[in-house]
Amino acid sequence: MSFDERGGAPVSRPSSTTEGREPASRDLPSSGRPSEGRRASLFSWASSYGFSTAGTAVGAQHARRFSANALLLGAVIPVGLLIVWLIASEATSIPDYLLPSPGQVIGAGVELANQGLLATYILISVQRVLTGFAIGAVVGLALGAIVGLSDVGSKMLSPILGAIRAVPSLAWVPLLTIYLGIYEVPKITLIAIGAAFPVFTTVAGALRHVDPQLVEAGRAFGLGRLPLLTTVQLPAVVPAVVSGLRLALAQAWLFLVAAELIASSMGLGFLLVDSQNNGRTDRLFLAILLLGILGKATDALVGVGERALLKRWG
Amino acid sequence: MTSTAPAAAPTARAAATPALPVALNGVGRAFPGAAGQPERLVLRDVELKIAPGEIVALLGPSGCGKSTLLRQISGLDRPTSGTLTIDGTRVAPADQRTAVAFQEPRLLPWRSVARNIELGLPRGTDRAAGRARVAELLELVQLSHAAQLKPRQISGGMAQRVSLARALARNPGVLLLDEPFGALDALTRLTMQDLLVDIHRVEPTTIVLVTHDVDEALALADRVVLLGTRFDRPGATISRILEVPGARPRDRASTVLARLRAQLLDALGVPSHHDR
């Protein structure tokens, strides 16, 4: 599904609300399953790294207890915060326009969902982040490979890329808006710029520091430039690429909000400005919570890919 | 049936590559000094002719330039003076007629032991033949049980055997071994030396073996080439060449070898405590 703002104000579509709820209702009956799958994969990861010297059954049990522990410990502070928030908003005289209660924030979400805006905003923001991230990652990988592998490439590109990276992200926004219009292109471009640099930096650095002894061994066994790249150099930098991608994703969310704050009529960043202008603190809280949840969710997705990659190449 | 190959012989054999002769003519290597320092001469005037199928041991103290000399023969490094030829033609960069087992195992950490050995197969080996050859080599270096392990899961000695198997996979005309048994315990080292003797009998390729172990040199080599530096000149060169008599495998305790050991230790500046 593709969204953009050329259609003007977002249209409330009945289908978008059902779409927003359907995955949740599909998840409910099997709510115990995903965490079990996660435990299993955590365990297989741990054992493939030789952490578990005990038998499979003992190891699995241990891993399950470990992951349950981790979940419990990880939940302590969020639950504590929620309780503090509840008490502060309900049992004190802090006015609602400064601190809405959790119930009011949920109410704001339901209200937006009924207008068909919630799903629209979420989907367009996610779509922008993922598109910008994908483009930025590819560009970053390509530039990183050139700078990391070629001396001439490094000498030519490093200074200019360093200068571009030094420009604060928001400085691009007015220029991009004028050159590229207020549509999707400037936002995606901005996000791509933000996502490209962490990938570029980590990949270029890692390629330059691939163990020269391994590269020489590859050369000794007859690997030419390209086979050397695919057999030795790229696999050696997989861990660096993965951590670069994770950084890039975080950057992509950062640049998304920057883009939507300044030039947008849809999306979670727009929800932030719009709510600020209308004094809707409840919606501000909602937008911040959603950004946190979505950021964490996309990061977890990359994490799953990371584990698969590191298992193969790490 | 005389046409069937004897199955019992150790089989490190694929398409047999002929053993190749090597010639070093006045080889020298100087490294540029650090900023402001003069260049440093490591090797000078190395003259050596190695016959096809011969085993030559390069012996010398640590840091005297043994690895550097081996790198000249492999074409991974170029001499600053003199020339090297293999089979009459100049050594090419990373010369594919040679195969090296480096002083460090240098295995790709993300590949299994078997897949690391695969890297040594000559380009264009077909898959089935390659797999069979790798299995054969794994057996030869006694690592069949470790085929699927990753380098970080095996010991240093096992890693060095993988590195040796990878070099053998090439069927090289000249096999270059840089202290291949250095990380092995004393017992495994003797086993591996015997293994190398077996391999060479089956596949008599030219071998240049760097070692600082006098006994290893005497057990394996046709000739021991001593590298050393004269007190009045920079740069190591050949200070002595010893022919080692006797067919391999040799009696390690023989009196002939004992006398040669004493000579070599003397030349290396170590008192041999040997009664003459």
Ligand SMILES: Nc1ncnc2c1ncn2[C@@H]1O[C@H](COP(=O)(O)OP(=O)(O)O)[C@@H](O)[C@H]1O
């Ligand atoms: N790439 C290099 N650059 C500068 N000096 C080097 C280089 N390679 C080796 N050397 C120097 O050459 C000398 C001989 O090294 P090497 O051949 O490794 O000794 P060996 O193998 O006999 O222990 C050492 O002093 C070392 O510092």
Ligand SMILES: [Mg+2]
């Ligand atoms: Mg050395």
